[in-house]
Amino acid sequence: MSAPHAQPALLPVATGRQVRDYLRTLLRGRRLLLAGTVAAMAAQSALALAGPVAIGRATQAVVDHRSSAALAGPVALLAAAALAAAATGWAATVLLARLVLPAIARLREDAVTTVVELPVDAVEAGGTGDLVSRVSGDVELVSDAASGALGSFVGSALAIVSALAGLAALDWRFAVAALPAVPIQAGTLRWYLRTSRPIYAAGRIADGRRASALLTGFTALPTLRALRLGASQQQRIGAASADSMEYEFRATRAATRFFGRLNLAEFTGLGAILLVAFLLVRSGQADVGAATTAALFFAGLFDPINALLGVFDSMQQAGAGLRRLVGITTVRPAAAPPDPDPGPDPGRRPPTEPSLAADDVRFGYGPGPDVLHGVSLRVEPGQRLAVVGTTGSGKSTLASLLAGLREPGAGSVTFGGAALTALDLPQRHIALVTQETHVFAGSVADNLRLGRPGAGDAEIRAALAAVGATAWVDALPDGAGTAIGGGGHPLTAGQAQQLALARVRLLDPSVVILDEATAEAGSDAARALDHAAAALVEGRSAVVVAHRFTQVVDADAIVVLEQGRVTAHGTHDQLRSAGGAYASLWRAWSQGRPADED
Numbered sequence: 001m002s003a004p005h006a007q008p009a010l011l012p013v014a015t016g017r018q019v020r021d022y023l024r025t026l027l028r029g030r031r032l033l034l035a036g037t038v039a040a041m042a043a044q045s046a047l048a049l050a051g052p053v054a055i056g057r058a059t060q061a062v063v064d065h066r067s068s069a070a071l072a073g074p075v076a077l078l079a080a081a082a083l084a085a086a087a088t089g090w091a092a093t094v095l096l097a098r099l100v101l102p103a104i105a106r107l108r109e110d111a112v113t114t115v116v117e118l119p120v121d122a123v124e125a126g127g128t129g130d131l132v133s134r135v136s137g138d139v140e141l142v143s144d145a146a147s148g149a150l151g152s153f154v155g156s157a158l159a160i161v162s163a164l165a166g167l168a169a170l171d172w173r174f175a176v177a178a179l180p181a182v183p184i185q186a187g188t189l190r191w192y193l194r195t196s197r198p199i200y201a202a203g204r205i206a207d208g209r210r211a212s213a214l215l216t217g218f219t220a221l222p223t224l225r226a227l228r229l230g231a232s233q234q235q236r237i238g239a240a241s242a243d244s245m246e247y248e249f250r251a252t253r254a255a256t257r258f259f260g261r262l263n264l265a266e267f268t269g270l271g272a273i274l275l276v277a278f279l280l281v282r283s284g285q286a287d288v289g290a291a292t293t294a295a296l297f298f299a300g301l302f303d304p305i306n307a308l309l310g311v312f313d314s315m316q317q318a319g320a321g322l323r324r325l326v327g328i329t330t331v332r333p334a335a336a337p338p339d340p341d342p343g344p345d346p347g348r349r350p351p352t353e354p355s356l357a358a359d360d361v362r363f364g365y366g367p368g369p370d371v372l373h374g375v376s377l378r379v380e381p382g383q384r385l386a387v388v389g390t391t392g393s394g395k396s397t398l399a400s401l402l403a404g405l406r407e408p409g410a411g412s413v414t415f416g417g418a419a420l421t422a423l424d425l426p427q428r429h430i431a432l433v434t435q436e437t438h439v440f441a442g443s444v445a446d447n448l449r450l451g452r453p454g455a456g457d458a459e460i461r462a463a464l465a466a467v468g469a470t471a472w473v474d475a476l477p478d479g480a481g482t483a484i485g486g487g488g489h490p491l492t493a494g495q496a497q498q499l500a501l502a503r504v505r506l507l508d509p510s511v512v513i514l515d516e517a518t519a520e521a522g523s524d525a526a527r528a529l530d531h532a533a534a535a536l537v538e539g540r541s542a543v544v545v546a547h548r549f550t551q552v553v554d555a556d557a558i559v560v561l562e563q564g565r566v567t568a569h570g571t572h573d574q575l576r577s578a579g580g581a582y583a584s585l586w587r588a589w590s591q592g593r594p595a596d597e598d
């Protein structure tokens with residue numbers, strides 16, 4: 001057994017009540033469909049009783065030595081019941097699909113929408129693997145159960161009720177004879193639920209941890225290799241896998257014992273029914289036909305009981321999955337299933353005065369120490385604010401808070417007076433460009449249209465021209481139609497940055513935050529990107545985080561960040577003549593800069 005590893009605080013799991021509330025919202029306005037589905041399934045179960053009744057009557061006819069004409073009635077009953085059962089079965093399947101499939105689609109949409117809107121901190125705290133296992137594995141579990149096991153579960157439950165009612169209708173003593181099986185079945189079920197529920201819930205959590213460990217292994221591969229840490233990560237993955245496997249073994253062991261105990265219940269119940277039937281027939285209180293029907297009714301319970309309890313596995317796993325999925329939506333209550341008519345909500349109105357402000361903002365990553373200690377600043381409409389500071393002073397952290405990607409631990413970030421967290425989709429107003437630009441699989445134009453879906457060719461060309469990318473895009477095999485990203489035509493870091501800037505230009509936010517967007521590039525490319533960034537910033541409010549002073553000197557205002565605190569604020573000339581950290585940074589940069597840099 002390996003040493004225990006610190007485990008991330010996973011995303012929350014919803015309570016039973018939260019899941020019920022969510023399901024109620026999903027089924028809102030579909031009550032009639034629900035009732036119709038249950039009615040069709042109940043009719044199908046009742047019709048299944050016709051088989052044992054017809055066989056009982058046929059048996060009695062043989063016992064009574066009646067002519068073969070006496071079989072006509074039971075045969076007609078069988079045929080009519082089979083036709084009616086087929087019709088109700090078809091109706092039940094169609095209605096169930098109409099009820100369940102849109103609900104599953106909505107669940108998937110809600111899960112994805114919520115995930116897209118989750119604060120970065122919540123995702124980081126829980127581990128990306130946990131999130132991936134929820135939106136893939138758990139969604140699959142719930143979808144599969146809803147489209148398969150759920151129908152089987154409800155159908156079997158109704159079949160059991162019908163068979164028990166049929167037994168009682170034949171002779172109450174048959175129903176009484178079946179009773180000894182019930183406590184064994186009930187006890188078995190209770191034991192199974194008590195034993196397996198925590199196993200499944202813990203098993204899904206262990207799956208999430210395994211996915212987290214695997215994902216960390218993949219994403220951190222270069223670092224792990226560079227530091228020769230592969231073996232310890234492998235050990236971590238091995239421990240997580242062993243944990244997850246152990247839960248599978250425990251679940252299988254519980255299921256095997258469960259079915260063994262059920263066989264005992266079947267043996268006991270059928271034995272008692274046959275004994276009662278024998279006594280009733282011998283004393284002339286029941287005929288052989290009724291006894292046959294009773295035995296068949298009881299034997300007819302085996303399949304639905306096994307099916308019901310068999311799908312309990314999937315239903316329980318789906319229940320655990322559903323609680324984890326609904327749990328995601330509880331991270332940010334505003335992202336819960338939206339009300340069809342939310343009505344006016346003063347807290348979520350778009351801001352009237354678009355100035356971006358941080359007020360006494362404190363922030364730390366997870367349980368670690370604060371990296372921002374009471375930062376306050378204000379970006380007036382149309383103003384360009386530059387943020388400078390040494391490595392690790394908190395510039396990128398501040399940028400992500402100003403963009404609404406992270407939430408301050410204390411203090412507030414507001415846009416037009418409204419807290420960013422209360423705004424609906426702040427990205428429409430505020431866009432962040434970092435040096436980590438992702439090239440999406442698709443054409444150059446597709447990559448740009450993410451900023452403005454439906455943008456025409458002329459708009460795409462204008463955006464490319466504005467960031468100085470026309471020449472190299474035209475030189476690609478299919479121009480803006482060339483496939484890039486995910487195995488497509490390779491791009492340099494500078495080209496990917498240019499596309500990111502062009503995309504944001506199409507998005508046309510009121511505030512743009514540039515976080516060292518040009519730092520990665522070589523000197524020629526850096527100059528091109530500086531121009532592209534300047535074009536993007538033109539006419540809107542901007543926060544520019546940069547080490548390159550070409551982006552700083554003509555800013556309207558500059559803040560200097562040192563160890564998470566704003567230590568100076570002013571224009572380039574003011575800060576330069578004031579000495580201090582800014583003057584040293586300026587001196588260091590101007591002495592080291594290339595001769596042709598302006």
Ligand SMILES: Nc1ncnc2c1ncn2[C@@H]1O[C@H](COP(=O)(O)OP(=O)(O)OP(=O)(O)O)[C@@H](O)[C@H]1O
Nearest residue numbers: 124365368371389390391392393394395396397398
């Ligand atoms: N995801 C993270 N988890 C934990 N700590 C982090 C994380 N990102 C940054 N930090 C820490 O927060 C502090 C501020 O980092 P930040 O990246 O904001 O500084 P920066 O001024 O942008 O640095 P640089 O110029 O090198 O990009 C540093 O001590 C850094 O180690």
